[in-house]
Amino acid sequence: MSAVFAASPGRALRLAATIEAALGTVCGGLLAALLALVLATVLLRYGFSAGFAGAEELGIWLHVALVFLGAPLSLAGALAMRFDGIVQRLPRGGERAAAVVADALTVAAALVLALGGGRVVGMLGGVSPALGLPEGLRFVAPALGGGLMLAVLALRRIGEGRGAGLSLSLAAGLLLYAASNALALPAGLPPSAALGLFALLGLAAGAPLPHAFLAAAQLAVPFGSPLPGEAIVSATVGGLSKFLLTAIPFFLLAGGLLTVSGAAARIVCLAASLVGHRRAGLAQTALLTSVLFSGASGSSVANAAFGAATFQPELVRNGYPPARAGAVVAAASVLDNVIPPSIAFLILAVATELPVGPLLAWGFAAGGVMALCLAAAIHLTAGDETALPRAEAAERRRAAGRALPALGLGAVVVLGIRLGIVTTTEAAALAALYTLLLCLAAKSGGMPVAAAFRQAGAEAAAIGLLIGSAAPFAFLLAVDGVAGLVSSFAGGLGLGAAGVLLAVNLMLLAVGLVLDIGAAILLFAPIVLPLAVAAGIDPVHFGVVLVVNLMIGGLTPPVGILVLVVSGVTRVPAAALFAAVLPFLAALLVALALLSAGALLL
Amino acid sequence: ATRLTVASLLGEDKPETLVWHHIRDQVEAALPGRFAFAIVANAALGGEKEVAEAMRLGAVQASLFTVSALAGWAPEVQLLDLPFLFRDADHVRAVVSGPEGGRLKDLLVAQGFVAPDFIDYGARHLLTKTPVTRPEEIAGKRIRVLQSPLHTRLWSAFGATPVGIPIPETYNALQTGVADAMDLTKSAYAGFRLYEVVPFLTETGHIRASGVVAFSAAFWNGLSEEERAVFRAASRAGAARFNALMVADEERSIALAQENGATVLQPEDRAAWEAGARGVWQDFAETVGGLERIEAVRSLG
Numbered sequence: 016m017s018a019v020f021a022a023s024p025g026r027a028l029r030l031a032a033t034i035e036a037a038l039g040t041v042c043g044g045l046l047a048a049l050l051a052l053v054l055a056t057v058l059l060r061y062g063f064s065a066g067f068a069g070a071e072e073l074g075i076w077l078h079v080a081l082v083f084l085g086a087p088l089s090l091a092g093a094l095a096m097r098f099d100g101i102v103q104r105l106p107r108g109g110e111r112a113a114a115v116v117a118d119a120l121t122v123a124a125a126l127v128l129a130l131g132g133g134r135v136v137g138m139l140g141g142v143s144p145a146l147g148l149p150e151g152l153r154f155v156a157p158a159l160g161g162g163l164m165l166a167v168l169a170l171r172r173i174g175e176g177r178g179a180g181l182s183l184s185l186a187a188g189l190l191l192y193a194a195s196n197a198l199a200l201p202a203g204l205p206p207s208a209a210l211g212l213f214a215l216l217g218l219a220a221g222a223p224l225p226h227a228f229l230a231a232a233q234l235a236v237p238f239g240s241p242l243p244g245e246a247i248v249s250a251t252v253g254g255l256s257k258f259l260l261t262a263i264p265f266f267l268l269a270g271g272l273l274t275v276s277g278a279a280a281r282i283v284c285l286a287a288s289l290v291g292h293r294r295a296g297l298a299q300t301a302l303l304t305s306v307l308f309s310g311a312s313g314s315s316v317a318n319a320a321f322g323a324a325t326f327q328p329e330l331v332r333n334g335y336p337p338a339r340a341g342a343v344v345a346a347a348s349v350l351d352n353v354i355p356p357s358i359a360f361l362i363l364a365v366a367t368e369l370p371v372g373p374l375l376a377w378g379f380a381a382g383g384v385m386a387l388c389l390a391a392a393i394h395l396t397a398g399d400e401t402a403l404p405r406a407e408a409a410e411r412r413r414a415a416g417r418a419l420p421a422l423g424l425g426a427v428v429v430l431g432i433r434l435g436i437v438t439t440t441e442a443a444a445l446a447a448l449y450t451l452l453l454c455l456a457a458k459s460g461g462m463p464v465a466a467a468f469r470q471a472g473a474e475a476a477a478i479g480l481l482i483g484s485a486a487p488f489a490f491l492l493a494v495d496g497v498a499g500l501v502s503s504f505a506g507g508l509g510l511g512a513a514g515v516l517l518a519v520n521l522m523l524l525a526v527g528l529v530l531d532i533g534a535a536i537l538l539f540a541p542i543v544l545p546l547a548v549a550a551g552i553d554p555v556h557f558g559v560v561l562v563v564n565l566m567i568g569g570l571t572p573p574v575g576i577l578v579l580v581v582s583g584v585t586r587v588p589a590a591a592l593f594a595a596v597l598p599f600l601a602a603l604l605v606a607l608a609l610l611s612a613g614a615l616l617l
Numbered sequence: 618a619t620r621l622t623v624a625s626l627l628g629e630d631k632p633e634t635l636v637w638h639h640i641r642d643q644v645e646a647a648l649p650g651r652f653a654f655a656i657v658a659n660a661a662l663g664g665e666k667e668v669a670e671a672m673r674l675g676a677v678q679a680s681l682f683t684v685s686a687l688a689g690w691a692p693e694v695q696l697l698d699l700p701f702l703f704r705d706a707d708h709v710r711a712v713v714s715g716p717e718g719g720r721l722k723d724l725l726v727a728q729g730f731v732a733p734d735f736i737d738y739g740a741r742h743l744l745t746k747t748p749v750t751r752p753e754e755i756a757g758k759r760i761r762v763l764q765s766p767l768h769t770r771l772w773s774a775f776g777a778t779p780v781g782i783p784i785p786e787t788y789n790a791l792q793t794g795v796a797d798a799m800d801l802t803k804s805a806y807a808g809f810r811l812y813e814v815v816p817f818l819t820e821t822g823h824i825r826a827s828g829v830v831a832f833s834a835a836f837w838n839g840l841s842e843e844e845r846a847v848f849r850a851a852s853r854a855g856a857a858r859f860n861a862l863m864v865a866d867e868e869r870s871i872a873l874a875q876e877n878g879a880t881v882l883q884p885e886d887r888a889a890w891e892a893g894a895r896g897v898w899q900d901f902a903e904t905v906g907g908l909e910r911i912e913a914v915r916s917l918g
């Protein structure tokens with residue numbers, strides 16, 4: 016391939032762009048199909064008192080296809096979810112070497128998906144009883160996506176005149192992949208530690224995080240990892256095969272369409288007219304809006320994406336530095352999984368059998384404490400960027416009237432869930448439909464709407480790939496019994512209630528640095544909860560502390576999913592966001608300390 | 618030692634995990650130091666379907682499965698899931714211990730799942746927000762069902778609207794009223810604290826949730842005859858222990874539910890319930906090996 020394009024880098028770039036445009040259209044189409052499916056389910060239930068047995072499974076299949084066919088779209092730009100903090104500080108030669116290493120890991124990850132996925136198609140067997148389709152069909156998308164990822168990477172590097180580096184990366188990636196399948200190293204490093212180490216190295220070299228995870232899972236094979244390539248792909252697909260996760264593309268789409276229809280700008284106009292004249296008024300309003308939205312959605316990732324698509328650009332337009340605006344959005348989105356409904360509390364309840372009702376009730380209280388701490392941080396860190404003239408009463412009324420349709424979105428979601436008409440996922444789909452209607456009413460035109468579908472599809476693919484690619488790591492941590500080792504160590508220290516709570520908090524903060532919240536809850540909650548109960552701490556209070564703690568991990572490098580999502584949507588570099596989020600991180604740690612004290616005293 | 622990774626969906630103190638401690642201890646007693654069990658609880662290796670896939674792909678060597686989780690590979694096992702076909706646990710046991718059980722085991726082996734014995738998760742019962750004892754009372758209600766044609770078909774036959782809701786969303790959906798009813802085993806009813814949102818449990822026992830103790834064929838084929846005999850015996854003893862633990866767990870669960878305000882009802886007009894289920898038998902006859910086979914199973918025991 017290099018020979019054909021070496022003479023014409025322009026042709027290589029054009030072909031890459033053509034492939035990306037086609038995949039963008041496919042992703043937009045899959046998202047539209049997913050939306051139609053979920054809406055049809057609601058319509059069937061209420062219009063025809065009927066259900067479709069395969070709806071949930073088909074939704075998952077569409078989401079999986081969307082994630083992997085969209086994977087080649089997040090090679091460059093902020094959707095790549097790269098941590099560039101170290102690479103930026105390297106001298107020029109080091110930076111180039113790091114780029115070669117990073118690309119080699121992308122090559123290895125693409126090979127895992129393409130070859131592993133291809134083998135699963137042949138090996139899996141079985142027919143989905145609900146859909147009547149071969150189960151292996153689900154893995155065609157990872158196989159295809161891996162192959163296309165490789166093609167797009169090669170074409171882009173040739174187009175950028177980096178053919179030599181590409182040759183090195185291809186050779187190194189192929190060698191790593193082949194060697195990891197052929198070698199068996201003497202036992203020493205546990206496979207999960209090997210995976211973690213390789214992922215960290217990849218991250219330091221600036222490889223996209225999902226690629227680092229996938230390549231590291233493959234590189235853990237010689238260390239005795241029980242996951243061969245095909246099982247890595249199967250675990251990755253399994254990690255994102257949760258129907259609840261399909262809410263993410265819908266909230267992303269709603270965010271995009273809200274902007275297209277002009278409604279997002281109106282919400283911010285209203286906010287500005289109400290509190291814009293105050294110190295950091297707009298950021299406070301973004302926070303308040305996030306609090307209100309938390310009552311409607313249970314996914315912090317979805318809300319981070321939503322806020323990043325809607326409020327971050329408006330904050331920037333009103334004079335906020337882009338990184339600080341993104342940091343406000345990322346920090347506020349933590350509240351989503353604390354203020355009910357909350358996917359995190361549901362996972363916790365399932366993992367530990369804690370009662371859902373009291374968890375949600377305490378979630379309200381905890382969310383309030385966290386919101387107040389964030390408000391204080393916004394107030395204290397405000398610069399002079401927010402001084403707007405005080406609005407007249409008539410102006411405020413006009414702004415409120417114009418923002419009413421957009422505010423109706425919150426009502427649709429909240430009422431839909433609270434009145435028991437729809438589930439969380441369906442509410443997300445209704446939100447997307449509502450914003451689509453807003454676009455129709457505003458005569459936004461077909462082109463911007465189609466672009467919003469493509470954009471949301473690409474973003475959902477990047478986020479889904481990250482969630483999925485963390486699953487092999489979680490698998491190895493579980494097999495190596497890492498959680499059990501930690502708990503027996505903590506048990507041996509003989510600490511009191513305060514000591515246990517402090518130790519567990521510190522441990523969970525460390526866990527939250529690198530692990531996705533869902534996996535962290537499933538892995539660690541059943542282990543640390545008995546420790547807390549034995550120390551005399553109320554299990555529900557402890558559960559709330561645990562969720563708040565792990566949610567804070569969404570803001571910390573290297574794996575701060577909320578920061579990475581905001582970075583992906585806003586194109587603000589992750590390193591800049593991690594720096595800008597520090598004051599809010601401090602505020603949330605204060606909130607965590609207050610909640611921990613509450614758990615001890617109440 | 619040969620390593621084997623064992624996946625359990627539930628916690629360390631649940632029968633689903635305890636059964637593997639039991640099997641491990643027996644294997645260790647018979648073949649000291651030969652096998653290293655990594656028993657991973659709490660669904661940390663994924664849900665039932667992911668674990669079944671991981672077993673086919675060589676990442677997991679053993680697990681318990683409900684037969685419905687394996688229906689994608691061996692559709693005939695749905696014979697054990699047919700509604701109102703089995704009178705009680707002894708009836709199921711008689712069927713799976715006989716030639717029918719042997720036939721199903723062979724079908725599973727052909728798909729890479731070696732199943733030394735069957736297990737009984739207990740019966741699924743109807744859970745509702747308002748009392749329901751006759752089939753006509755469930756008509757018009759929205760019932761949360763497993764995403765399987767068998768379950769959808771059953772509740773549609775009674776005029777209910779099947780709603781597919783993932784289990785983590787189910788509590789919320791029942792609380793808010795997206796669904797009015799669901800069906801589950803007694804242990805899971807208490808485990809998920811569903812008595813808080815569907816306080817009426819009608820002992821329909823409509824589906825006996827059967828399962829298997831399963832090993833991956835790749836692992837099993839690597840064992841010597843002697844080792845297989847040890848694993849087979851340990852699995853059978855483990856299955857018996859599991860069934861006993863589940864019975865005790867069900868009693869505890871229902872007592873806990875009743876302490877928390879749950880009401881246990883007896884179904885009325887059993888003939889009408891069974892008549893509704895017959896449509897499902899018809900629909901699945903071809904899949905599970907013919908109506909005659911179903912009738913033979915029905916009259917057994």
Ligand code: NA
Nearest residue numbers: 309312351356
């Ligand atoms: Na929420």
Ligand code: NA
Nearest residue numbers: 527528568574
């Ligand atoms: Na983190």
